[in-house]
Amino acid sequence: MRIGIDVGGTNTDAALIDGRTVLAETKTATTEDVTSGIADALAALRAAAGHDPASVQGVMIGTTHFVNALVEGRDLAPTAAVRLGLPATRALPPMSGWPERLVRAVRGRSYLCHGGHEIDGRTISPLRRDELERAAEDIRRRGLRAVAVSSVYSPVNAEFEIEAAEILGALLPGVTISLSHLIGRMGLLERENATVVNAALGELAVRICAGLGATVAAAGIDAPLYLSQNDGTLMDVEHARRFPVSTFASGPTNSMRGAAFLSGSGDCAVVDVGGTTTDVGMLRNGFPHEAGTEISVAGIRTNFRMPDVLSIGLGGGSRVRTDPLRIGPDSVGYRLTREALVFGGDTLTCTDVAVAAGMADIGDARLVRGLDPELVAVVRERIGESIGAAVDRVRTSGATTTVVAVGGGSILVPDTLAGVGRVHRPEHHATANAIGAATAQIGGEVDRMCSVGPGQRQRLLDEAKQEAVGKAVAAGAAPGSVQIVDVDEVPLAYLPGNATRIRVKAAGDLVLTG
Amino acid sequence: MPRELPIDDLPDLARGAALLGAGGGGDPYIGLLLVRAELERGATITLLDPDEVDDDALVVASAFMGAPTVVIEKIPGGDEPVQALRSLERHLGRAADAIIPMECGGLNSMIPLLVAARTGLPMVDGDGMGRAFPELQMETFGVYGVSGSPIAICNERGHTALLDTGPDNHSMEWYARAVTVRMGGVAYIAEYPMTGAQVKRTAIPGTSSLALALGRVIRLAHDEHRDPFEALAGCLATTIYRFGHSLLEGKVVDVERRSADGFVRGSARIATFDGGRTVELTFQNEHLMAREGGRLLAVAPDLITVLDAETAFPITTEALRYGQRVRIFVIGTPEIMRTPEALAVFGPRAFGLDADWTPVEELVRIR
Numbered sequence: 001m002r003i004g005i006d007v008g009g010t011n012t013d014a015a016l017i018d019g020r021t022v023l024a025e026t027k028t029a030t031t032e033d034v035t036s037g038i039a040d041a042l043a044a045l046r047a048a049a050g051h052d053p054a055s056v057q058g059v060m061i062g063t064t065h066f067v068n069a070l071v072e073g074r075d076l077a078p079t080a081a082v083r084l085g086l087p088a089t090r091a092l093p094p095m096s097g098w099p100e101r102l103v104r105a106v107r108g109r110s111y112l113c114h115g116g117h118e119i120d121g122r123t124i125s126p127l128r129r130d131e132l133e134r135a136a137e138d139i140r141r142r143g144l145r146a147v148a149v150s151s152v153y154s155p156v157n158a159e160f161e162i163e164a165a166e167i168l169g170a171l172l173p174g175v176t177i178s179l180s181h182l183i184g185r186m187g188l189l190e191r192e193n194a195t196v197v198n199a200a201l202g203e204l205a206v207r208i209c210a211g212l213g214a215t216v217a218a219a220g221i222d223a224p225l226y227l228s229q230n231d232g233t234l235m236d237v238e239h240a241r242r243f244p245v246s247t248f249a250s251g252p253t254n255s256m257r258g259a260a261f262l263s264g265s266g267d268c269a270v271v272d273v274g275g276t277t278t279d280v281g282m283l284r285n286g287f288p289h290e291a292g293t294e295i296s297v298a299g300i301r302t303n304f305r306m307p308d309v310l311s312i313g314l315g316g317g318s319r320v321r322t323d324p325l326r327i328g329p330d331s332v333g334y335r336l337t338r339e340a341l342v343f344g345g346d347t348l349t350c351t352d353v354a355v356a357a358g359m360a361d362i363g364d365a366r367l368v369r370g371l372d373p374e375l376v377a378v379v380r381e382r383i384g385e386s387i388g389a390a391v392d393r394v395r396t397s398g399a400t401t402t403v404v405a406v407g408g409g410s411i412l413v414p415d416t417l418a419g420v421g422r423v424h425r426p427e428h429h430a431t432a433n434a435i436g437a438a439t440a441q442i443g444g445e446v447d448r449m450c451s452v453g454p455g456q457r458q459r460l461l462d463e464a465k466q467e468a469v470g471k472a473v474a475a476g477a478a479p480g481s482v483q484i485v486d487v488d489e490v491p492l493a494y495l496p497g498n499a500t501r502i503r504v505k506a507a508g509d510l511v512l513t514g
Numbered sequence: 515m516p517r518e519l520p521i522d523d524l525p526d527l528a529r530g531a532a533l534l535g536a537g538g539g540g541d542p543y544i545g546l547l548l549v550r551a552e553l554e555r556g557a558t559i560t561l562l563d564p565d566e567v568d569d570d571a572l573v574v575a576s577a578f579m580g581a582p583t584v585v586i587e588k589i590p591g592g593d594e595p596v597q598a599l600r601s602l603e604r605h606l607g608r609a610a611d612a613i614i615p616m617e618c619g620g621l622n623s624m625i626p627l628l629v630a631a632r633t634g635l636p637m638v639d640g641d642g643m644g645r646a647f648p649e650l651q652m653e654t655f656g657v658y659g660v661s662g663s664p665i666a667i668c669n670e671r672g673h674t675a676l677l678d679t680g681p682d683n684h685s686m687e688w689y690a691r692a693v694t695v696r697m698g699g700v701a702y703i704a705e706y707p708m709t710g711a712q713v714k715r716t717a718i719p720g721t722s723s724l725a726l727a728l729g730r731v732i733r734l735a736h737d738e739h740r741d742p743f744e745a746l747a748g749c750l751a752t753t754i755y756r757f758g759h760s761l762l763e764g765k766v767v768d769v770e771r772r773s774a775d776g777f778v779r780g781s782a783r784i785a786t787f788d789g790g791r792t793v794e795l796t797f798q799n800e801h802l803m804a805r806e807g808g809r810l811l812a813v814a815p816d817l818i819t820v821l822d823a824e825t826a827f828p829i830t831t832e833a834l835r836y837g838q839r840v841r842i843f844v845i846g847t848p849e850i851m852r853t854p855e856a857l858a859v860f861g862p863r864a865f866g867l868d869a870d871w872t873p874v875e876e877l878v879r880i881r
Contacts, residue, residue, distance in 0.1 A: 088589060096551070119698065122698075153587055189586075
């Protein structure tokens with residue numbers, strides 16, 4: 001038996017699964033501290049299923065908490081971006097091309113310093129301790145609490161990032177430092193963007209991750225705990241604490257894989273409506289369509305491999321403003337049960353509209369009786385239009401598409417989307433992302449420098465693949481289920497022996513014991 | 515008429531330039547950010563058609579050279595291409611009246627715009643490659659008698675090299691490449707100083723406008739749910755390129771790259787989803803040749819492009835990754851690039867390929 005938990009901005013969903021059978025599912029409110037909501041979910045699940053907690057073999061948690069924080073521009077630590085590369089790179093300082101709103105949200109400050117490497121391994125310029133000391137002084141004076149360090153060609157040679165982190169870390173105790181070579185690939189701006197976001201989320205990650213293990217243990221569960229990451233594979237809590245950005249696309253990935261699991265439909269559009277956002281993506285052969293070109297998260301360009309998902313700021317907790325009419329993009333989130341009208345609050349949300357329209361039975365329907373029926377009709381229509389337009393944008397042809405709606409907020413999706421097609425809601429649809437998390441795979445990765453002699457490439461690649469498969473199996477994957485999911489080669493030009501950095505990732509179904 | 519380039523046209527221009535890059539020339543995105551920053555600061559860019567340039571005007575080609583994979587990591591300081599132009603002007607003892615792109619494909623669609631924005635000089639709507647090519651002598655300017663040198667080569671340290679190889683454009687490329695490698699794999703150049711009359715005779719006209727039109731077609735097809743590949747073919751049919759065709763849709767199953775002599779060379783294999791057909795692409799910064807088994811499907815100078823299978827957004831050779839779903843789309847070249855003189859400079863054998871050029875529209879018809 002395994003438990004999948006999805007922590008959304010509004011609801012915490014949980015599912016208990018045995019093999020392919022969903023034994024129980026629950027939906028509870030996400031709490032401000034996240035962990036007490038997980039405790040509630042585990043208690044609710046136990047009440048529903050009556051299982052012995054000791055028989056649980058694994059707990060998999062997926063959370064959109066971090067990406068929601070970025071989308072909404074909240075809970076972000078004021079962050080400094082320190083780039084090592086002068087006199088190169090001056091034309092485009094860190095956070096070039098970012099939406100102004102998010103630069104303000106992270107109170108982003110850029111520090112261009114000397115350093116960086118050339119492609120042939122020489123340094124662009126030596127690291128200057130005095131520049132870093134001045135940057136640290138300014139960072140301290142401004143009260144910035146996180147630092148992202150990027151250096152030109154750090155995926156090839158990380159020495160300057162590591163050295164700068166030591167200098168900055170000594171001068172700035174308690175400040176979170178993220179290093180770009182641990183986060184992204186070649187492509188300075190994209191790697192740096194992801195690193196700045198990771199640093200800005202560092203404090204939130206520490207808060208969230210600190211409580212997870214204790215919460216699960218307190219529920220009487222003695223089993224490994226995993227978080228799901230962008231590519232649909234699992235990572236341990238310590239890794240998640242250091243790399244919250246790795247969870248960014250886990251919500252959409254989990255809900256799409258959960259939708260495939262539940263609907264048995266491998267080819268469809270998946271509309272996942274949560275409390276804060278709606279994610280729309282295409283499923284092909286049971287796997288999310290991966291973006292072929294660059295990926296923007298909240299308008300910030302990154303170079304992760306992520307499913308091609310369109311996210312709009314619309315969910316059950318989205319605020320509805322009436323003058324002029326505007327839905328979202330901000331959400332009351334986990335405060336839904338305090339602030340929404342149906343819960344006695346004074347904020348009009350999409351959930352209130354759904355209850356007033358008789359589409360949902362949540363809270364106290366009497367509290368929304370006074371809503372103007374015309375307003376309710378217009379908001380419903382507007383929601384249908386937004387979701388229809390989103391499906392329209394991700395689908396691959398003008399032909400009718402099967403739409404599978406999942407997630408707690410899917411009550412907002414009309415039964416038919418104009419110009420798109422009919423909407424299906426499979427059984428257990430409300431907890432599809434928890435089910436997707438529970439059924440996520442476990443991966444193994446190889447990252448090494450090789451000297452590739454003539455005719456050796458295929459053998460070296462095969463060895464790396466074998467090793468990645470071996471690591472996935474060692475991490476708990478069923479041997480027959482392991483597939484290679486990513487291969488990346490970075491040739492290091494002009495170096496003797498055609499030196500190449502080879503990265504291979506394999507993933508397979510997790511086998512649980514105990 | 516001379517016309518101003520609106521800031522809102524930049525994304526379409528960049529997308530179309532990426533397509534004309536034929537997999538190479540580098541992702542124009544960084545160039546787009548550089549040019550946009552200038553226009554946001556209040557700079558303007560004036561475009562001229564080749565026939566609007568005075569016959570005795572001095573026109574200089576502007577570009578970066580080197581490995582595109584370096585540019586996405588070692589972003590420019592910003593002054594390099596202007597310093598190269600100023601350095602060449604000092605050497606010539608004369609100020610330029612206009613600049614012209616060396617290469618309309620890839621990042622080099624944007625570098626001359628950056629120079630135009632920073633200097634106020636107009637930019638000619640046309641270029642010397644009609645796509646992206648890996649070497650400096652592979653330009654219609656040189657094919658039809660213009661000397662590439664003197665050339666000024668500049669890097670982010672403000673270091674400049676000036677080379678004069680007389681009319682020998684191959685030697686210019688050879689020495690300039692060595693300097694570029696020593697400068698860290700990427701440098702910024704001003705070259706092919708020429709008269710307005712020479713521009714009219716040797717440039718491929720209207721290629722910035724073409725990039726803009728193709729980029730717009732891809733975007734509009736996507737927004738309106740029309741087949742972007744059909745839309746591209748339709749758009750190309752009305753241009754001097756005349757021909758565009760979808761060769762194969764499939765998944766990237768292997769990418770091999772190696773850097774040598776300042777270039778990224780390699781190959782990629784793309785297999786249909788049922789695995790029934792596999793096309794092998796050979797690239798040297800740009801895609802040069804597409805083959806299935808031993809059979810030739812398309813070869814340079816015709817354009818071989820790899821586009822996202824869903825959106826038709828171009829994917830550069832450096833961004834090609836295992837598992838991507840893509841469409842191989844081929845484009846014919848204009849007549850000015852198909853003469854015996856032109857093929858001697860940028861036909862298949864100029865790339866060391868053991869193949870003769872056959873027009874892509876004929877190779878497609880043979881199938």
